[in-house]
Amino acid sequence: MATAQNLSFVLEGIHKVKFEDRPVPELKNPHDVIINVKYTGICGSDVHYWEHxxxxxxxxxxxxxxxxxxxxxxxxxxxxxxTLKVGDRVAMEPGISCRRCDPCKAGKYNLCEDMRFAATPPYDGTLAKYYALPEDFCYKLPEHISLQEGALMEPLSVAVHIVRQAGVSPGQTVVVFGAGPVGLLCCAVATAFGASKVIAVDIQQQRLDFAKSYATTSTFMPSNVAAVENAERMKEENGLGAGADVAIDASGAEPSVHTGIHVLRNGGTYVQGGMGRSEILFPIMAACSKELTIKGSFRYGSGDYKLAVGLVSSGKVDVKRLITGTVKFEQAEQAFIEVKAGKGIKTLIGGIDV
Known part of the structure; x- marks a missing residue:
């Protein structure tokens, strides 16, 4: 490993990984930069590819x-x-859009028809010593933001996009389903956007305890009853009156979707950020009769990464508290095993020379 030029953590098949020395990326475009990767967080999608x-x-x-x-x-x-020079510390936006298709030209590059996204087949990811990116997909980190925090700009940008999709504004009430990394960050961003009440919902008490100390006004654990009953209890316990202004699902769980629709006030906004089964039952009558605004949210788009860095830089969002621990590059597989087991919130893998 010590003599490898670009040691990389490679998935060959289900539960089959290896370390492999890949070619060092070359500057094929004059607008590109090569980055020596220092820290990488493990995302649920990485674990899902490893598992399935x-x-x-x-x-x-x-x-x-x-x-x-x-x-x-x-x-x-x-x-x-x-805009960049050798030695600059950067957060890396890992999806390169084509810049030519209709979604790209409309400013929705996250919906690019020819997106090349890291660690999404057939494109390689960033768990390597070196990685190439266009300069405008790299975001220079202020001196007071660590590289560890910089690795969390990716999930924070996902949360920023979700909350922007919801149009959260000062004084609104927001319910977030799922207190994993993205759900917690949605709570933090909603708070930074001025929400007066932010309620985190989860079925694990440990996650709710952390959420309460992190960026929420209250938490809610659903009972094993109908979604309408959970929604009514949530409204009563949190003084939501006719319902919340915004419901965000960051879990992908069908019961959360149902409860989210039912907890909203007439004319409220629902955003689906979590990915679950490809098809679920949906309370369409409630959605129609309440005249809800319903949106999906996918990755991140124009301005999301920049805003994420700004929120951390200004102290409005704390990502450092989500970092459970860091493992050495050589222990990457063990880190995947621990994340799959539900240990911690966000585990980072150090670069090969960290």
């Missing part, structure tokens, strides 16, 4: 480098790069 070998229609057919939540140090810059 696929997510929906995305199937691992060839060996693929895992990882997409990363930060590092610029080691090379292309001849046309103007």
């Amino acid at each position: 070998g696929s997510i929906g229609s995305f199937v691992v057919k060839d060996p693929m480098v895992l990882g997409h939540e990363s930060a590092g140090i610029v080691s090379q810059v292309g001849s046309a790069v103007k």
Whole structure:
């Protein structure tokens, strides 16, 4: 390993990983930079590929480098790069859009028809010593933000996009289902956006305890009853009156979807951020009669990463508290095992030379 030029953590098949020395990326575009990756967070999608070998229609057919939540140090810059220099510390946005399709030209590049997203088949991820990105997909970190925090800009950007999709504004009441990393960050962003009440919902007391100390005004554990009953109890316990202004699902669990629809006031907004089964039962009558605004949310788009860095830089969002621990690069597989077992909130894998 010590003599490897670009040691990478590669998924070959279900529960089958290896360390492999891949070629060092080259500057193929004058606007690109090469980054020495220092920290990478483990995302649920990484674990899902490791556990199942696929997510929906995305199937691992060839060996693929895992990882997409990363930060590092610029080691090379292309001849046309103007905003970065060697030695700059950056958060890495891991999805490169084509910039030419209709969604890209409409400013919705997260919906790009030809997106090349790290660790989504067939594209390699960032769990390697070096990774190439266009300069405008790298976000320079202020000196007071660590590289560990920089790795969390990816899940924070997901949360920023969800909360922006919901249009959360000062004084609103927000319910967030799922107190995992993205759900917790949704709570933090909603609070930063001025929500007067932010309620975290989960079925694990330990997660709710953390959420209460982190960025919520209250928490709620659903009972094993109908979604309408849980929604009514939540409204009563939290003084929501006719219902919440915004419901965000970051769990993908069908009961959460149902409860989210029922806990909203007439004219409220529902955003689906969590991915669950491809098809579920849906309370369409309630959605129609309340005239709800219902939106999906996928990854992140224009301005989300920049805002994420700004929220952390200003102290409005604390991502450091979500970091449970850091393991060495050589222990990457053990980190996956622990994350699959539900240990901690966010585990980071250090770079090969950290």
